[in-house]
Amino acid sequence: MSSLEIGVVGLANVGKSTLFNALTKANVPALNYPFCTIEPNVGVVMIPDERLLKVADLVKPKKVTGAGIRFVDIAGLVKGASQGEGLGNQFLAHIREVDAILHVVRYFKDPNVSKVEGSVDPLTDIEIVDTELTLADLQTLEKRIERTERLLKTGERKYREELDVLNQVRDSLDQGIPVRRGTWNLPNDLRLLTAKPILYVLNVSEEDLLDKEQLLGEIRPLIDKVQADNSQLIILAATLEAEIVELPTEEAEEFMAELGIEESGLTQVIKGGLKLLDLVTFYTIKGDETRAWLVPRGTLAPQAAGKIHTDFERGFIKAEVIQWEQLLGCGSLAKAREQGLVRLEGRDYPVQDGDVILFHFNV
Ligand SMILES: Nc1nc2c(ncn2[C@@H]2O[C@H](COP(=O)(O)OP(=O)(O)OP(=O)(O)O)[C@@H](O)[C@H]2O)c(=O)[nH]1
Ligand SMILES: [Mg+2]
Incomplete structure (x- = not known):
């Protein structure tokens, strides 16, 4: 979907x-x-x-x-x-x-x-x-x-x-x-x-x-x-x-x-x-495209990644996550990382509404 x-x-x-x-x-x-x-x-x-x-x-x-x-x-x-x-x-x-x-x-x-x-x-x-x-x-x-x-x-x-x-x-x-x-x-x-x-x-x-x-x-x-x-x-x-x-x-x-x-x-x-349908929205900002995605509340990080590409789900390693407002406050992802505001989340992380997520995976 x-x-x-x-x-x-x-x-x-x-x-x-x-x-x-x-x-x-x-x-x-x-x-x-x-x-x-x-x-x-x-x-x-x-x-x-x-x-x-x-x-x-x-x-x-x-x-x-x-x-x-x-x-x-x-x-x-x-x-x-x-x-x-x-x-x-x-x-x-x-x-x-x-x-x-x-x-x-x-x-x-x-x-x-x-x-x-x-x-x-x-x-x-x-x-x-x-x-x-x-x-x-x-x-x-x-x-x-x-x-x-x-x-x-x-x-x-x-x-x-x-x-x-x-x-x-x-x-x-x-x-x-x-x-x-x-x-x-x-x-x-x-x-x-x-x-x-x-x-x-x-x-x-x-x-x-x-x-x-x-x-x-x-x-x-x-x-x-x-x-x-x-x-x-x-x-x-x-x-x-x-x-x-x-x-x-x-x-x-x-x-x-x-x-x-x-x-x-x-x-x-x-x-x-x-x-x-109790859906939440998360955002991806990697590469040329900034994009919004919908998933049911409670969806775990690997399955959320799987919405983008099935390979992402299979090869899921971890996710870098920050709330959209925090990202805006920092001015860039690099600065947010410096300030320690970007969290590392694993397979059991339920995606939250408003998360900006960078997935790490190997294929
Ligand atoms: N007065 C009034 N007429 C409306 C309203 N909504 C739709 N209509 C009219 O009702 C007629 C049917 O509207 P449609 O939207 O085609 O209805 P439908 O439910 O799709 O109908 P079917 O596909 O035939 O099942 C049209 O002439 C519309 O202009 C409304 O809020 N007020
Ligand atoms: Mg009709």
Whole structure:
């Protein structure tokens, strides 16, 4: 994973592609027509990072590379998608590989934009999508269970264990409990959809944004659900976000202030995503490139090195580490070394957010 991958899901016509466009500035058609997204659309954005810019200002490399977020926009789901309704299941396959799901829920009430599943009702809509993800997972599990049962005949013990877990997960899913609620020892390649963390985006109207208090009162049940699930909730107006990305920075800021928007949708999604997945950022400054990298909190130095190159992980010797602010304070890595502020860390060092790291390895 060189970037964080996020798959966008939701019912038809809720504003997924509008938001995807705003987030990536890509140009996929956003039309008032259900299922206008018929090919999966993929867009990558670099994560804006002030710390990276400051470090680069000091190091003056030829190239500065931020960590990326990759968005995958898929067609709207409908009731029965997992059974092949609508454009259905085929699209769910496009998001098996993502790290997290961005679930767009419609709250704007525009009679001109047809709504496929009845009235505007976030919790019911979420349930429909959840059900489809659950059904898709059940299908994946059934297939896997069949395969494992066949492999069991080889007499290898691990298949017995795998089958037990698969059956337990299936039973739990059958009761409507998403996989992410449990801690299962599942095969890595299974990639169940309900195992992925969820970032909900409530797509509201301009008026809703102007009366936040009223809005928050109205959606209390949704907020409670999101909290109970350990998910994250983002509130934005996709159409406004799409307008904002077209404006020059200064005008965009003015426009946002007028509308009471404190942070752009992209900033909110990035922050929410990093928090949801509990990711930390570290920096490398070697050679021509100063670069930001994302790893899950608790990642040890050799595995962090392995993100850069698999050889780095295999041949890992040690890491020179300094917090970015300390490095800035010293003025250069050489001076930081002189002052004894650069630490030597070994294989058991968990990378901290904001570390600048120089890996030593032999290949
Ligand atoms: N009024 C209003 N309309 C919106 C908003 N967000 C999206 N729309 C409109 O809703 C229609 C559908 O938006 P899309 O972004 O294409 O929706 P989608 O979820 O990608 O739809 P499918 O790909 O067909 O599932 C378009 O006409 C958008 O302009 C919003 O916040 N307010
Ligand atoms: Mg779309």
